[in-house]
Amino acid sequence: MDLAALRRWPDVEADNLFAVDASDRLILAEAESALQGTPAGEVVVIGDRYGALTLAALEAVGLPAAGAEGIRVHQDALSGELALAANAAALGVDAGFRSVALGVEQHPGELLAGARVVLLQLPRSLDALDEIAAAIARHAEPDVVVFAGGRIKHMTPAMNTVLGEHFGRLDVSLAQQKSRVLRASAPHQAATAPWPRKNRHDDLKLTVAAHGAAFAGASVDIGTRFLLGHLAEAKPGARSAIDLGCGTGILATALALHRPELRVLATDQSAAAVASARATAAANGVSERVIVVRDDGLSAQPDASAELIVLNPPFHVGATVHAGIALKLFEHAARVLAPGGQLWCVWNSHLGYGPALRDIVGPTRQIARNAKFTITASTRAS
Template identity: 65%
Template sequence: MSTPPRAPGFPYERLRRRPDVEAPNLFASDSADRLIADLAGDTVIGGGLVVVGDAYGALTLAAAARGADGIRVHQDLLTGERALDANAVDLGLQGTYEHHPLDDSLVRGARVVLLRLPRSLDALAEIATLIAEHARPDVTVYAGGMLKHMTTAMNAVLADVFGEVHVSLARQKARVLTVSEPHPAAATVLDRWPERSLDAETGLWVCAHGAAFAGTSVDIGTRLLLSVLDRAVPEARTAVDLGCGTGVLASALAVGRPALRVVATDQSAAAVASAAATASANGVAERVTVVRDDGLASQPDASADLIVLNPPFHIGAAVHTGIAHRLFADAGRVLAPGGELWTVWNSHLGYRPALERTVGPTRQIARNTKFTVTASRRG
């Protein structure tokens, strides 16, 4: 497949990541965004355009600049939504799109879909089946990514529910899969989200949408924190599961402590939906409030007796501790005097000085070959 010339004029270099972490090695767009936009070309004009997985607005705003309007957009991360909105204002393109959850309202009647390929095959399968079930029969999907993050298994996932999958030539270490001929019947058979599994060690049901970290399994860091969770501020009446993922820690706290009120917060739409399903599956939905939030932005100062946290140490493909440090600062603000932040972290990252500085006196609770659990007390 030949690559059409790039539409001139869109200022990709003006896009920014804020309110997400910004650093010299972190970028708001890349060559995969440009290749998707170039291959889609003027097909984005004329209505029925959907954009999925746009990190900071490059796909949406390049299409809007080309003449697209009424664009429906789904971004998993709240910081991505806010970056798109800020970039749209900077470029005078606000009002050309609207945010949607990952459901049939996003893709119903879609004619063209621009998709940044997610790393997770389950996430890709959930998106692909949704499109195949609800988009137009003549829909075309331009699904792209950087070569280092793409596998042939992605082609197979798409081929499960689409009749045609064409692979573009590579350009600047990026590639696009152009997909068409959806099979709604096959998609219905494969539509299985949220998935649900019983964790034998904890006795908890774990529910997960495709993009949720660790799926229906319990990652080893969380499992170490779970093993000591009963010791975490036993007298607590309010707790927060910060960066809750599938909500395992929130549900474990609520199941083990019937008097405890728990807030589970994450900026990922898939995580929030998963955590709500996990709480419901474990019979504690009335005591676990699930919030999509940028850290703890919506939580009042000095309002939590206990915060539990398994922080990420990647931003996209880059190892970066910036998110963790922001979460520590949020925890320090939201903890009540005498409250504690219980954190599990990869031992090599050496977070203890940052926890001491940002939250308060920190002690080690548990450690294995890879992870450390600490408790930081707010003065």
């Protein structure tokens, strides 16, 4: 299979952003003998970014017979699911795999029951790795083998420790093209705290719940904390609001707690974020007033439908510092804001998003600024 032909779309595409890297190829090489002769229904792929692992594994095991189970795939990012589907269609593959949730909320064994080979792109978060490893150890077959790979610059000895808490054997591959694979086997149940983890922030009168892959975990990152102090000023007469890129749902929950007149929608492309935001809303007693959906930006929302959008945009695309995600979210907000609607945004001051916000959304004023962050309000022109 020509992995170089795969695209990142609908994720951000640029000359320095790639759909496949050496760690994908090394995982596949290390797992080659294990995949041979293994039915597709016993293969699970976790963390596949744009489809390289799934499509190559499917080629290795062969298309399942009609009615047989295909490869099960879990990708935290919705853009990853969409890219996998698009790449499969471009290659003429219309069967043989299906996307499945990690199972943190419902049907916890659906992804991993019966699994004997797991291909895993190592997450950068140790908490995410812990939750994934615990799920594999709990639900996969006793003879399961996990091929977990990544770029060496993003791997730490602590990853070995986390895997060692859930597996009795861990073998480490030789480094190739600055990548390495950890091979975990002999799963066992570990006495670790269940997910999601919760943390009560008494100063904010807010409980935050977080699954492993959620940004900042159950803490409150300093940018969000800065914006929380100004939410009461945001479009006071608004009756509806959207927390775009909601993460653990802190802004959405705070809006619902302190502004009971608001109907709040929280949206994120991360499955872990969506599960976390629902748990955060529930922990604070506002589940009935905070609707959480998984979406690629605001793709599912109608034009000119929102009075207020709040946003703490990421400034990384994967491991690469890149403005593309923020600009994409600004464009989504501009489309969905009603005339006179406002986008309230907090961003690292050095990124200088002011001109982009004015160009994409509309007139933009500074609300507050501290040593690191700037809060702006951008109004959609009538």
